[in-house]
Amino acid sequence: MGRRRRKYRKPQLLRPVRTLPTIFECPHCGARSMSVDIRKKERNEAGLLKAIIRCGSCGLYSEMWVPEIFHPVDVYSKFLDAYIEGRAEYTFTKRERKVSLEELAEAESVGKSGGGAEEEEGKW
Numbered sequence: 753m754g755r756r757r758r759k760y761r762k763p764q765l766l767r768p769v770r771t772l773p774t775i776f777e778c779p780h781c782g783a784r785s786m787s788v789d790i791r792k793k794e795r796n797e798a799g800l801l802k803a804i805i806r807c808g809s810c811g812l813y814s815e816m817w818v819p820e821i822f823h824p825v826d827v828y829s830k831f832l833d834a835y836i837e838g839r840a841e842y843t844f845t846k847r848e849r850k851v852s853l854e855e856l857a858e859a860e861s862v863g864k865s866g867g868g869a870e871e872e873e874g875k876w
């Protein structure tokens with residue numbers, strides 16, 4: 753009895769990859785060039801990850817430890833709260849060259865790699 757296996761496509765449950773913003777408005781200089789970088793590999797004893805906040809315009813620089821579930825936007829709002837309340841710890845770094853908005857936009861788009869939709873046909 754020859755059973756034929758019908759090829760069928762699995763319903764695609766791929767969610768569109770949402771790109772959360774990683775560039776924010778700097779509370780110090782007002783430029784939209786503040787980037788948040790969460791270092792997934794730098795973890796402290798409490799299991800928190802190191803987040804780097806940096807403004808490409810005025811050079812504001814801050815580090816904080818955040819829970820793993822934090823997105824850059826969460827880090828930013830946490831920093832913003834602290835900044836407004838005057839308890840944010842930050843410094844200013846001098847950069848050799850300013851990061852242009854174009855570069856920032858580029859850096860933002862690099863993160864969203866496609867992938868995921870792999871075809872499994874032709875295996876049988």
Ligand SMILES: [Zn+2]
Pocket residue numbers: 778779780781782783807808809810811812
């Ligand atoms: Zn700034």
